[in-house]
Amino acid sequence: MESLELAPLLLTTTSSTNPALFRHTSRVVRLSGFHSFLRRTSGNGSFCLRSSISGANGGSQDQHSAFEDEARERKRKGALVLTKETDASGALIGFHMIPASGTITKEDVTTDEVEQSEGIKVEESEDTEGEEKAQTRVSYNIIFVTSEAAPYSKTGGLADVCGSLPIALAGRGHRVMVVSPRYLRGTSQDSIYSGTVDLNLHSKIYCFGGVHEVGFFHEYREGVDWVFVDHPSFHRPGNPYGDSYGAFGDNQFRFTLLCHAACEAPLVLPLGGFTYGDKCLFLVNDWHASLVPVLLAAKYRPHDVYKDARSILVIHNIAHQGVEPAITYSNLGLPPEWRGALEWVFPTWARTHALDTGEAVNFLKGAIVTADRILTGYSYEITTSEGGYGLHELLSSRRSVLNGITNGIDVSEWDPSSDEHIACHYSADDLAGKVQCKISLQKELGLPIRPDCPLIGFIGRLDYQKGIDLIQLAVPELLEDDVQFVMLGSGDPIYEDWMRATESAYRDKFRGWVGFNVPVSHIINAGCDILLMPSTFEPCGLNQLYAMRYGTIPVVHETGGLRDTVQNFNPFAEGGNGDGTGWTFSPLTKESMLEALRYAILTYREHKSSWEGLMKRGMTRDFTWVNAATQYEQVFEWTFINPPYVS
Numbered sequence: 001m002e003s004l005e006l007a008p009l010l011l012t013t014t015s016s017t018n019p020a021l022f023r024h025t026s027r028v029v030r031l032s033g034f035h036s037f038l039r040r041t042s043g044n045g046s047f048c049l050r051s052s053i054s055g056a057n058g059g060s061q062d063q064h065s066a067f068e069d070e071a072r073e074r075k076r077k078g079a080l081v082l083t084k085e086t087d088a089s090g091a092l093i094g095f096h097m098i099p100a101s102g103t104i105t106k107e108d109v110t111t112d113e114v115e116q117s118e119g120i121k122v123e124e125s126e127d128t129e130g131e132e133k134a135q136t137r138v139s140y141n142i143i144f145v146t147s148e149a150a151p152y153s154k155t156g157g158l159a160d161v162c163g164s165l166p167i168a169l170a171g172r173g174h175r176v177m178v179v180s181p182r183y184l185r186g187t188s189q190d191s192i193y194s195g196t197v198d199l200n201l202h203s204k205i206y207c208f209g210g211v212h213e214v215g216f217f218h219e220y221r222e223g224v225d226w227v228f229v230d231h232p233s234f235h236r237p238g239n240p241y242g243d244s245y246g247a248f249g250d251n252q253f254r255f256t257l258l259c260h261a262a263c264e265a266p267l268v269l270p271l272g273g274f275t276y277g278d279k280c281l282f283l284v285n286d287w288h289a290s291l292v293p294v295l296l297a298a299k300y301r302p303h304d305v306y307k308d309a310r311s312i313l314v315i316h317n318i319a320h321q322g323v324e325p326a327i328t329y330s331n332l333g334l335p336p337e338w339r340g341a342l343e344w345v346f347p348t349w350a351r352t353h354a355l356d357t358g359e360a361v362n363f364l365k366g367a368i369v370t371a372d373r374i375l376t377g378y379s380y381e382i383t384t385s386e387g388g389y390g391l392h393e394l395l396s397s398r399r400s401v402l403n404g405i406t407n408g409i410d411v412s413e414w415d416p417s418s419d420e421h422i423a424c425h426y427s428a429d430d431l432a433g434k435v436q437c438k439i440s441l442q443k444e445l446g447l448p449i450r451p452d453c454p455l456i457g458f459i460g461r462l463d464y465q466k467g468i469d470l471i472q473l474a475v476p477e478l479l480e481d482d483v484q485f486v487m488l489g490s491g492d493p494i495y496e497d498w499m500r501a502t503e504s505a506y507r508d509k510f511r512g513w514v515g516f517n518v519p520v521s522h523i524i525n526a527g528c529d530i531l532l533m534p535s536t537f538e539p540c541g542l543n544q545l546y547a548m549r550y551g552t553i554p555v556v557h558e559t560g561g562l563r564d565t566v567q568n569f570n571p572f573a574e575g576g577n578g579d580g581t582g583w584t585f586s587p588l589t590k591e592s593m594l595e596a597l598r599y600a601i602l603t604y605r606e607h608k609s610s611w612e613g614l615m616k617r618g619m620t621r622d623f624t625w626v627n628a629a630t631q632y633e634q635v636f637e638w639t640f641i642n643p644p645y646v647s
């Protein structure tokens, strides 16, 4: 296979070196970086050990003796030692780290240099209540690649996840970098980057028929390396993807740059003095980052770079796939023979004219067929023809590496007892402030101030996914009741106009706040009694989690992550004390949604103690990232069990 030149990708600065070019000559000293993993051999189903010790490239016998030599040396030095694990037949199946008795201190066994230069490291075992646990914890060098990360940029849940999961993972001992564009809008919002420094390092990216130089800005915050790719195409008014005239015409170019730059970042950026190196784990989010796994396989591995890296595609929004005309493939900086990975042919019915052959490139598809694993919120839906948006068959073919993980939330940003945006603080122990938040919201919206009137909220992108059509259908009937309804959202202009028109028609009951405003989303979560989420599909959903944390009762379509996170109210459970955190409805019809809303409204009005129980149960649920981060770590482990899916 003809391979691409890496030479042009060298930094233009003279101050650093590209570790990729030295990977065969530099000796990596491993102390805590030893790792081993198991690979199922084909055919007989037995396991063999695959070693990644530097230089141990020989057969398994050599590897075993190399392990044992190293173990002996480490023991001699009083460092962590390894113990063999064998199966019933005596075959070696793995190693555990155990501390040599009594003498180990952290200083004995770690050096910054080793930790920084290793993609994967095994931490020292923990000693719990005098019992030595032979259990080891593996930490990884993780690179999130994302088009948005809160608080720097946000249009939806992707930003929330990429703004808080990296922090959670860093807190658990991983080295984490987030690579995202440095969007400058020419407004006061740009001050969000005031904590970043220009690394004065530039990479030349060869794509779209030219050479494009990108810079890197960096901020180390909450244990995470936040890296911002700088290029003039990221400097313009609007949101990350478009402005009031629609989507930007050069988004394919902008996110191709992001992907190339993200692949360079671990190799060239000496963050905290050390690069991440090429043994890392890329978490590529949605289509904007989907070229990364393709680049690893097509551009880097032929040059022996990123041979031990892995990638996980995280799908937040399958409806957007980065589909562009087939002819644009040649712009992407990929060898021609990799065209098939991105090739996409629309079914006949989806073609626009007689000469349309339906041929396209599809970024998300590229990642589905090259990433080592795939993650999403709720994995079943995307393998169905209804939820797969044309990719269900491909996704089904990778079902064995497809997992669903329910997101956590940033519980410090979303905390009614300390939220800086809301009128009055409250908690599950003292709910008094919630009604003050409601009054303040009614005042702000110019609605009649009526603390007793059920206030229903909706927050979200004005998009088919979020079930706006159903809300449109139901609103006339819903507003016959004595309720108030506030919607915050932006997106499809047709829905935005409908919100404005509905506000004019129901001045004392309905408010439509068109726009994207994070503080207002906090205020609505705190001020409403009920949050409505009639999403057609929802891989995970975050608003229902925020709502529950703020004592606002979710009424949701029973789908995907909504079904998993909202427990239907049962007034008779727990000896009549009730159980559940909200209402789920199905099927997705106006009637069933209105029925669920009416139950909620009735309970709010007539069963105050049940309502308080619902609020408190939701507020005290554990929504931290701990659960999700643990599951992510499990998937990381699985990812490294096998060799790269495309090598």
Ligand SMILES: Nc1ncnc2c1ncn2[C@@H]1O[C@H](COP(=O)(O)OP(=O)(O)O[C@H]2O[C@H](CO)[C@@H](O)[C@H](O)[C@H]2O)[C@@H](O)[C@H]1O
Pocket: 155, 156, 157, 158, 160, 161, 315, 316, 317, 377, 407, 459, 460, 461, 488, 489, 490, 515, 516, 517, 518, 521, 538, 539, 540, 541, 542, 543, 544, 561
């Ligand atoms: N007008 C507005 N003003 C202010 N804030 C607004 C807003 N509109 C939306 N938001 C905010 O954007 C986020 C939306 O997150 P969601 O998870 O509910 O949906 P989204 O479809 O964007 O996420 C996708 O990715 C996430 C993360 O994986 C999945 O949970 C989800 O199911 C999937 O569809 C929330 O923080 C919400 O408050």
